[in-house]
Amino acid sequence: MISELEPRFKEILLKAEDMSPLTGNEALTLMRVGLHTKACYALMEAANRMSRSQFGGKGENHFHIGLNVEPCPMDCLFCSLTRKADIFREKIEFSMEQVIAWAKQAETHGADALNLMTTGAYPFERLLEVGRMLRKITAVPLVANTRDISHREGEALLDAGFVGAYHAVRLGEGKDTPLKREKRIHTIQVLNDVGLLWMNCVEPAGPEHSAEEIVDLMFLARDNGAVYSGIMRRINFPGSPMERFGMITELEMARLVAISRLVMGDVPKAHCTHEPHSASLIAGANLFFPEVGASPRDGEADTEKGRGTGIEICQKMQREMEWDPRSRSNCFEMAPSAAVL
Ligand code: SF4
Numbered sequence: 152m153i154s155e156l157e158p159r160f161k162e163i164l165l166k167a168e169d170m171s172p173l174t175g176n177e178a179l180t181l182m183r184v185g186l187h188t189k190a191c192y193a194l195m196e197a198a199n200r201m202s203r204s205q206f207g208g209k210g211e212n213h214f215h216i217g218l219n220v221e222p223c224p225m226d227c228l229f230c231s232l233t234r235k236a237d238i239f240r241e242k243i244e245f246s247m248e249q250v251i252a253w254a255k256q257a258e259t260h261g262a263d264a265l266n267l268m269t270t271g272a273y274p275f276e277r278l279l280e281v282g283r284m285l286r287k288i289t290a291v292p293l294v295a296n297t298r299d300i301s302h303r304e305g306e307a308l309l310d311a312g313f314v315g316a317y318h319a320v321r322l323g324e325g326k327d328t329p330l331k332r333e334k335r336i337h338t339i340q341v342l343n344d345v346g347l348l349w350m351n352c353v354e355p356a357g358p359e360h361s362a363e364e365i366v367d368l369m370f371l372a373r374d375n376g377a378v379y380s381g382i383m384r385r386i387n388f389p390g391s392p393m394e395r396f397g398m399i400t401e402l403e404m405a406r407l408v409a410i411s412r413l414v415m416g417d418v419p420k421a422h423c424t425h426e427p428h429s430a431s432l433i434a435g436a437n438l439f440f441p442e443v444g445a446s447p448r449d450g451e452a453d454t455e456k457g458r459g460t461g462i463e464i465c466q467k468m469q470r471e472m473e474w475d476p477r478s479r480s481n482c483f484e485m486a487p488s489a490a491v492l
Contacts, residue, residue: 227321
């Protein structure tokens, strides 16, 4: 365990606050900082200061709409929307009227983005249709969260009105999922090539993940210019095959959020955590995902009726921790179609 008294620790904090890129070894040193130590609070304090000054006190809310529920054939072990989980046996697609109502709710409350999530086998053309429809009725920037895509599909997302895409190489990719890390990275390259803003999070973090695995994904985000990254923990849905590992606490998430913030340096426009909680808001996070519709963490088809946190609660948490959710987003400054109806 590393202590705040070690000169090496102080050097790393100063280097990070100076916005000098950390090395992998320096990040691994920070991963040795234990919870409930002075060093941990010094780490969080540094991350907090970096974010507040770099993001101008802005609290971001990117409103997640899960468009469909189905027993997804990809069977990622941490996801409740799988065949194997056997929670959802039928396909449910939320109606366009419902999706429009959610989008308007998000806009009314000043959401900074709409993140449209689909399961792995959802028809891509349908996602484009939803994007085109929402583009007509709201100016809130659209972000896609879908399967791996080609350059042609990336351009189709742009044409449909999306300005960005959330995409992650998940912790345990290729072991807990059937997907290949190289293919996930290729999609990140596609997003950067076609001009879609790339949004990321290191997820779904659990106690079983090694410091090396976690740090590797923090650097993937920094080195490929993610608009934001951060930390999301794995939530064990009832009957999850990952239950035997337990879950990390919100405080542990805050520790990881802080390390990830120091690694990101001057690259990001925001720093995220999920699910929404206060501790990370003083450890470098300023971005929440209020949730409605399908969620891979929930046993309810509509997470608004389950564990999803609404936008008003997210914004209240941010105000209580002195982030301003109603000021202008920093994430979409460069997005040409974000302001165009
Ligand atoms: S994480 Fe996505 S691809 Fe994997 S099982 Fe869940 S919905 Fe399917």
